[in-house]
Amino acid sequence: MKFNTSLLHGGVSRNEKNGATLPPVYQSSAFEQDSAEKLEKIFENKAPGYCYTRVGNPTVSAFETRITQLEGGVATVAAASGMAALSYAFLNILQTGDEIVTSASLYGGTIDLFRDLEAFGITAKYVENNNWEQIEGSITDKTKVIFAETIGNPRLDVTDIKRLAELAHSHGIPLIIDNTAATAFLVKPLLLGADIVVNSSSKYINGSSNSISGVLTDGGKFKWNADKHPGMRDYIKYGPMAYTVKLRSGLFRNLGACLSPQNAFLNLIGLETMGLRLERECSNAIELARWLDENYEDITVNFPGLPKSSFYETARKQFEWYFGAILTIRVGSRERAFKVINGLKLAYKLSNIGDTRTLVIHPSSTISIHSSQKQKEDAGVFDDLIRISVGIEDIEDLKEDFAQALEKSKQ
Numbered sequence: 001m002k003f004n005t006s007l008l009h010g011g012v013s014r015n016e017k018n019g020a021t022l023p024p025v026y027q028s029s030a031f032e033q034d035s036a037e038k039l040e041k042i043f044e045n046k047a048p049g050y051c052y053t054r055v056g057n058p059t060v061s062a063f064e065t066r067i068t069q070l071e072g073g074v075a076t077v078a079a080a081s082g083m084a085a086l087s088y089a090f091l092n093i094l095q096t097g098d099e100i101v102t103s104a105s106l107y108g109g110t111i112d113l114f115r116d117l118e119a120f121g122i123t124a125k126y127v128e129n130n131n132w133e134q135i136e137g138s139i140t141d142k143t144k145v146i147f148a149e150t151i152g153n154p155r156l157d158v159t160d161i162k163r164l165a166e167l168a169h170s171h172g173i174p175l176i177i178d179n180t181a182a183t184a185f186l187v188k189p190l191l192l193g194a195d196i197v198v199n200s201s202s203k204y205i206n207g208s209s210n211s212i213s214g215v216l217t218d219g220g221k222f223k224w225n226a227d228k229h230p231g232m233r234d235y236i237k238y239g240p241m242a243y244t245v246k247l248r249s250g251l252f253r254n255l256g257a258c259l260s261p262q263n264a265f266l267n268l269i270g271l272e273t274m275g276l277r278l279e280r281e282c283s284n285a286i287e288l289a290r291w292l293d294e295n296y297e298d299i300t301v302n303f304p305g306l307p308k309s310s311f312y313e314t315a316r317k318q319f320e321w322y323f324g325a326i327l328t329i330r331v332g333s334r335e336r337a338f339k340v341i342n343g344l345k346l347a348y349k350l351s352n353i354g355d356t357r358t359l360v361i362h363p364s365s366t367i368s369i370h371s372s373q374k375q376k377e378d379a380g381v382f383d384d385l386i387r388i389s390v391g392i393e394d395i396e397d398l399k400e401d402f403a404q405a406l407e408k409s410k411q
């Protein structure tokens with residue numbers, strides 16, 4: 001099945017009761033079984049079935065199954081938010097003393113999470129994306145995971161996933177990729193060698209900003225070694241499912257950041273149109289980026305789809321056709337950035353990406369506010385920078401909105 005067909009027909013049983021075309025919302029906290037024996041087996045993970053929604057729920061499972069087949073992995077765990085999914089992805093394999101080698105160009109929340117992990121003796125070492133010498137030089141015996149975003153949010157640098165995976169694996173280290181800003185529509189990181197892919201499904205997967213959620217998908221190919229990841233010792237026997245079995249039988253149920261069945265249902269609906277939305281959002285983004293670049297000499301446009309971008313070649317090689325639907329502009333000063341944002345009539349001023357509507361934000365004073373000056377610079381956050389998440393509106397209306405806001409901001 002090709003991309004859009006699989007979003008509608010892949011991985012979901014057609015045998016729903018009464019011929020329903022969508023999996024029902026199982027809005028139930030607990031599930032009864034026929035006997036005490038059956039319940040015991042389910043608790044021991046020796047029989048399939050549901051017992052309690054924090055551990056598993058049929059609507060959530062339907063969403064997970066569809067994401068697994070979309071990403072080309074072996075299993076998916078859905079969580080209450082993208083941050084919960086990221087926390088699970090790391091904590092499942094890290095312990096005190098371990099180091100993460102990570103791209104410095106990250107979503108602000110993830111930088112904050114890495115700071116929180118310091119209290120547990122886990123250290124993040126920041127490197128520049130695709131700077132192979134620096135990455136190689138940062139790896140020590142304590143490095144237990146390598147991490148990057150496919151398209152750094154908001155720097156919009158593009159990670160060469162295949163090369164990073166090869167480098168990680170040559171050291172026996174797994175690669176985790178946050179694919180939120182790129183999505184499976186642009187690239188499937190597991191197929192390029194990443195081991196775990198994380199998505200904030202609050203964004204493009206849901207698509208209409210009606211629920212917060214996150215997913216992590218296991219590629220099932222990493223060769224776990226108990227000397228390097230002692231926590232995996234009891235799970236290596238599960239082969240390709242080792243990582244997921246460990247997560248599901250431990251941290252996932254015990255930290256308890258599960259996805260609600262209602263939100264899983266909304267995501268399943270959103271997922272159906274992800275390809276269509278992204279096609280439009282990505283082509284709108286190319287058009288808006290080119291138009292701003294050609295018509296406004298006093299602003300700088302950053303978009304991996306512009307040939308002048310230093311990330312263009314990697315993007316071309318890895319994404320084939322589209323370049324994502326996020327661009328940033330630098331308008332000269334923080335004052336002017338605020339004026340442009342305030343002057344926009346269509347675009348929403350809010351902290352989110354991946355909506356059907358066009359969204360703008362001033363990252364420096366919002367999503368990156370807890371970052372140091374150095375962290376901001378490394379993450380491509382400047383005082384005069386505006387991030388634009390392009391929606392599905394008619395492009396002429398978007399151009400008109402930006403034209404009038406840019407014009408007014410000069411006054």
Ligand SMILES: *Cc1c(COP(=O)(O)O)cnc(C)c1O
Nearest residue numbers: 081082083107153180200202213
């Ligand atoms: C939004 C976002 C997250 C966090 O996801 P939430 O669902 O808001 O918790 C993580 N990474 C990236 C790249 C994001 O854009």
